[in-house]
Amino acid sequence: MVFAKNDVDYSLYLVTDSTMLPPGTTLCSQVEAGLKNGVTLVQIREKDTETRDFVEEALEVQKICKKYKVPLIINDRIDVAMAIDADGVHVGQSDMPIPMVRRLLGPSKILGWSVGKPSEVETLAKWGPDMVDYIGVGTLFPTLTKKNPKKSPMGPQGAIAVLDALEEFKAIWCRTVGIGGLHPDNIQRVICQCVSSNGKRSLDGISLVSDIMAAPDACAATKRLRGLLDGSKYQFVDCKLNETFPTTASIQSVISQVSSNRPLVQHITNKVHQNFGANVTLALGSSPIMSEIESEVSELARIPNASLLLNTGSVAPIETLKAAINAYNEVNRPITFDPVGYSATETRLCLNNTLLTYGQFTCIKGNCSEILSLAKLNKDKMKGVDANSGNMDINLLVRATQIVAFQYRTIAVCTGEFDCVANGIFDGKYKLSSGTAGITAEDLPCMIIEDGPIPIMGDITASGCSLGSTIACFIGGLNSTGNLFDAVVGAVLLYKSAGKLASTRCQGSGSFHVQLIDALYQLFHENKPESWSASLKKFN
Numbered sequence: 117m118v119f120a121k122n123d124v125d126y127s128l129y130l131v132t133d134s135t136m137l138p139p140g141t142t143l144c145s146q147v148e149a150g151l152k153n154g155v156t157l158v159q160i161r162e163k164d165t166e167t168r169d170f171v172e173e174a175l176e177v178q179k180i181c182k183k184y185k186v187p188l189i190i191n192d193r194i195d196v197a198m199a200i201d202a203d204g205v206h207v208g209q210s211d212m213p214i215p216m217v218r219r220l221l222g223p224s225k226i227l228g229w230s231v232g233k234p235s236e237v238e239t240l241a242k243w244g245p246d247m248v249d250y251i252g253v254g255t256l257f258p259t260l261t262k263k264n265p266k267k268s269p270m271g272p273q274g275a276i277a278v279l280d281a282l283e284e285f286k287a288i289w290c291r292t293v294g295i296g297g298l299h300p301d302n303i304q305r306v307i308c309q310c311v312s313s314n315g316k317r318s319l320d321g322i323s324l325v326s327d328i329m330a331a332p333d334a335c336a337a338t339k340r341l342r343g344l345l346d347g348s349k350y351q352f353v354d355c356k357l358n359e360t361f362p363t364t365a366s367i368q369s370v371i372s373q374v375s376s377n378r379p380l381v382q383h384i385t386n387k388v389h390q391n392f393g394a395n396v397t398l399a400l401g402s403s404p405i406m407s408e409i410e411s412e413v414s415e416l417a418r419i420p421n422a423s424l425l426l427n428t429g430s431v432a433p434i435e436t437l438k439a440a441i442n443a444y445n446e447v448n449r450p451i452t453f454d455p456v457g458y459s460a461t462e463t464r465l466c467l468n469n470t471l472l473t474y475g476q477f478t479c480i481k482g483n484c485s486e487i488l489s490l491a492k493l494n495k496d497k498m499k500g501v502d503a504n505s506g507n508m509d510i511n512l513l514v515r516a517t518q519i520v521a522f523q524y525r526t527i528a529v530c531t532g533e534f535d536c537v538a539n540g541i542f543d544g545k546y547k548l549s550s551g552t553a554g555i556t557a558e559d560l561p562c563m564i565i566e567d568g569p570i571p572i573m574g575d576i577t578a579s580g581c582s583l584g585s586t587i588a589c590f591i592g593g594l595n596s597t598g599n600l601f602d603a604v605v606g607a608v609l610l611y612k613s614a615g616k617l618a619s620t621r622c623q624g625s626g627s628f629h630v631q632l633i634d635a636l637y638q639l640f641h642e643n644k645p646e647s648w649s650a651s652l653k654k655f656n
């Protein structure tokens with residue numbers, strides 16, 4: 117049986133490994149369970165098996181694949197593939213060179229290549245459409261299955277760079293599967309986020325080993341994976357995610373919800389911000405808890421209207437941060453991420469990037485330097501953690517905010533003399549292969565909030581961090597019918613107006629701290645956004 121290459125379904129690609137079989141299962145029983153429940157492509161990968169045994173196993177698996185009319189790919193071993201007339205081969209960067217493999221296999225067989233960086237895409241594009249049919253993009257996340265991996269995990273952002281390269285070098289024919297550490301808790305996020313910048317391409321599927329091969333119930337495991345792939349809606353917070361633009365009326369509704377729901381806002385933040393953040397949270401009718409205790413994050417996340425603010429100014433142990441992200445993602449509660457000093461040092465860059473690949477954030481906020489760095493649009497290296505405000509070009513900042521929102525599938529906030537808020541959530545929708553149907557970052561809804569310069573805002577500590585507290589209160593306090601974009605824009609509008617009001621009432625930076633809390637308290641409890649001083653306008 118020869119499979120037409122355009123008919124290959126890459127959506128759920130099982131790679132075998134008989135070293136992790138649970139008791140009472142066999143290589144063939146796990147493969148058949150997968151095929152019965154939605155596996156669409158199989159690769160036999162037996163790294164430590166003698167050739168004779170490998171051939172016999174491959175023939176057994178081939179029989180089952182034929183029964184379900186699913187192609188069988190052989191890992192590494194071109195000789196075995198030819199010997200049993202398999203449907204294709206997968207090789208990596210250190211295996212036999214692709215042109216040789218293609219010459220041995222002939223033009224009709226499926227040929228897959230492991231790709232981890234754009235330069236490898238450039239090579240396959242130069243070879244043209246008769247060489248590589250699909251690429252395994254990874255390793256996405258840490259995994260114990262592949263021994264001594266040569267590269268560190270690339271995360272969704274690394275996969276986006278590969279997808280962008282396929283578009284840049286016009287390898288339109290080439291299909292893609294993500295691989296490495298893929299499990300139900302990250303698959304939807306990967307498909308959602310891994311979209312090329314031109315919006316035209318997302319992964320064609322996911323490839324995995326242990327989630328099925330090590331599953332005591334491979335049928336159930338496969339059914340769960342199939343459901344995630346076909347779900348097409350990643351609801352990572354339990355709020356309405358539509359694309360309407362915020363108004364003062366909708367912001368008034370948000371404040372009413374926050375006031376009645378009194379959200380619990382867990383702060384994992386820097387020491388300087390803790391006290392002020394707690395007082396800002398209280399002023400906004402919410403309940404702060406400054407906890408960095410790993411063992412209680414799951415319990416806190418399950419409290420009604422719980423909301424997490426993760427500020428990496430001075431960090432809790434990374435395992436605590438990861439546990440918190442997991443806990444809030446698991447129960448679909450919002451996380452506001454403030455990557456303080458994002459790329460100011462290698463340490464902060466590594467920490468923040470690790471966390472950014474680790475979970476889904478409802479809102480990512482930063483000053484203009486941090487957002488420009490996140491969007492890879494920063495010209496000079498960040499210095500310290502202060503915003504390099506200067507006379508920034510509004511178009512550049514809006515573009516950067518939209519790129520961050522698009523790439524992290526989040527609501528991005530860029531703070532400075534004027535604030536930008538862009539909505540990259542796409543209503544939680546995702547689709548294999550065709551990305552966002554051509555919608556790009558610059559198409560994202562973006563709001564500008566202005567109230568003129570408030571220089572004294574930069575003369576106190578934790579003013580930027582406390583906008584994070586405000587956002588966390590607003591998105592945490594929403595009803596399930598609440599609108600996230602309204603909530604984040606409302607938080608920014610309130611904070612900017614309160615800052616302006618406080619600056620007119622204070623005698624210096626000491627009293628500004630107090631006046632800012634009073635102004636937040638007053639504007640929140642009055643709840644008359646139409647009378648606030650800051651202006652709200654659509655950018656596009």
Ligand SMILES: Cc1ncc(COP(=O)(O)OP(=O)(O)O)c(N)n1
Pocket residue numbers: 129131159161191192206207208209211228229230251252253262293295323
């Ligand atoms: C679908 C898919 N993607 C990547 C790999 C890894 O192949 P390779 O880099 O050759 O490493 P080994 O699998 O040979 O250890 C794969 N096998 N399948």
Ligand SMILES: Cc1ncsc1CCOP(=O)(O)O
Pocket residue numbers: 131254255258259260261262295296297298323324325326327
């Ligand atoms: C073969 C391979 N190539 C890159 S990661 C990997 C193993 C993936 O295994 P798992 O799905 O169990 O993480």
Ligand SMILES: [Mg+2]
Pocket residue numbers: 191192206207208211
């Ligand atoms: Mg290999």
